[in-house]
Amino acid sequence: MIFSLLAAEASALLAGVLGARWVNDLYAANPDIMSFPDQVPRQQQRHARLLCGLLSLLFCYTVLTMRAADAVHLAFLLFFEFFLLVYTLTDFEQQVIFDRMLVPFAAAALVSLPLLGRDIPDHLIAGAAGFAVFLVLAVVTRGGIGGGDIKLIAALGLWLGTDQLLTVACTGMILGGVAALLLLVTKRRKRGEMFAYGPYFTVAALVLALI
Incomplete structure (x- = not known):
């Protein structure tokens, strides 16, 4: 167990440093889409301190609680946690989830399906249905749901399948709605201003993965 924790800590530190560099490079390369430049x-x-600290907690907790059945499951779970934490960071800070980060996340989900023995049709349906439903919501709300949220939900569908995606989507919408209402009441946001729902979906997915 001690060796596993040391390995988890080392992995978290490496992932935190590389993740911070990736986020910083994307921030620098895309100044036009930053909400708060x-x-x-x-x-x-x-970024480096924040990601290293949070990833250390996540990875060590995952190892301590034996959240994975074997090394392959553990590798995919840590990969899942890393990307969700990075999405939470960028969307919370700048209301953006980069396509360059969503593509490898979705690709890894597809690779994981046969390797982890998951129900492939169910996960593909979840990804497609999540994309379609949130695209409709984006049109109905006139941009209340952003393009990053649509693609995030689609990728989460590939990872989670229909039942778990429904749980994450409903929980995220409720938490996001409550947070948006509080921001309006406290006048920290004005009606019609952009609001990032992404962190509420990613946090809900993280909690689901850890319980």
Whole structure:
């Protein structure tokens, strides 16, 4: 167990450093889509510490609680946790989830389906249905749901399947709605301003993976 924890800690530190560099590079390369460009320099300085610390907690907890049946399951679970944490960070800070981060996440989900013995049709249906439903919601809400949220839900469907995606989507919408209402009441957001739902979906998925 001690060796496993040390390996988890080392993996978390490496993933945190590389993840912070990736996020910082994407922030620097896409200034036109940053929602709060004036905060980017300060945010870039804290990314490595923040990601290393949170990933250490996640990875060590995952190992301690034996959340995976074998090494292959564990590798995919840690990969899943890493990307969800990065999405939470970028969407919370700048209301953006980069396509360059969603593509490998979705691709890994497809690779995991046969390797982990998952119900392939169910997961493919979840991805397609999640994309379609949230695309309709984006049209109905006139942009209340962003393109990043649509693609995130589709990728989560590939990872989670229909039942778990429904749980994550409903939980995220409820939590996001409550948070948006509180921001309006406290006048920290005005009606019609952009609101990031992504972190509420990613946090819900993380909690589901850890319980």
